[in-house]
Amino acid sequence: MTDFTIAAHPREENGRRPSRRLRRTGMVPAVLYGDGKAARSLSIEARLLRKLLPDERAYTHIITLRFPHGNETALIRDIQMHPYKEEVLHLDFLRVHAGERVRLHVPIHLLNEGTCAGIKAGGVLHRALVEVEVEAPVDRLPEAIEVDIAALCIGESLHLSQISAPAGVTLVPLLHEDDKEIVSIHNPRTGAEAEEETPEATA
Structure with a gap:
């Protein structure tokens, strides 16, 4: 996978129970923060992550999160995995912009x-x-x-x-x-x- 653009969906509910319900629908909860802006809750399809994450380059390249009403650019900052399954439970994304160190x-x-x-x-x-x-x-x-x-x-x-x-x-x-x-x-x-x-x- 060479195109580090992935569809993202706004998420209204937070907490353990809403997150569990979300995962049962094939979505993974995530959060986007940084760059002096408010944190933004989102979700991503698990099937898309299964294509993205095996590519080592995904962890050091800018990822474009494509929302229904605009895009955000970010780096993967943290991934929470299931303790014994190959399953992503949660992701943290850090907002970045060109030229930023x-x-x-x-x-x-x-x-x-x-x-x-x-x-x-x-x-x-x-x-x-x-x-x-x-x-x-x-x-x-x-x-x-x-x-x-x-x-x-x-x-x-x-x-x-x-x-x-x-x-x-x-x-x-x-x-x-x-x-x-x-x-x-x-x-x-x-x-x-x-x-x-x-x-x-x-x-």
Whole structure:
């Protein structure tokens, strides 16, 4: 799905019981807030969300909510899922406009795992971060932060300060001098090594 426009319907009733009734009709309750405007209750067809949400890009791209009397542009801010079903219970949308700088968590994609020097040498990959908070103009939010690990060797790691973010994108943890580790390659412990480190039992 490449068109991030979705039909939205005004919702008059709020609360648990009206929300349950709404879900039984195939609709999902949601709220739209931000940009200095009053919060707006709405609902979206569950079948449309099942098409939209599997696309990872939907979480970092502007979504146009098409109401019967005008459109709103927003980002998905939060999704409440059913505890054990693949079912969306509620969504939060944040109003945005072109040029506005926003903060959002985006996934970290590791590149060249298959040719990583440390993995080819028998090392074990450890992922310390799977996503990172970024700040960027809303129309330049990256779909993901890509990290090339081809040259990473056993005993080495990569931190946020060692990667290049896309132009105009700031890695928020670095603003707070929090240079998080992204990934590292560990030397696997063999059974023989483990036995050598175990003190011998005394008689």
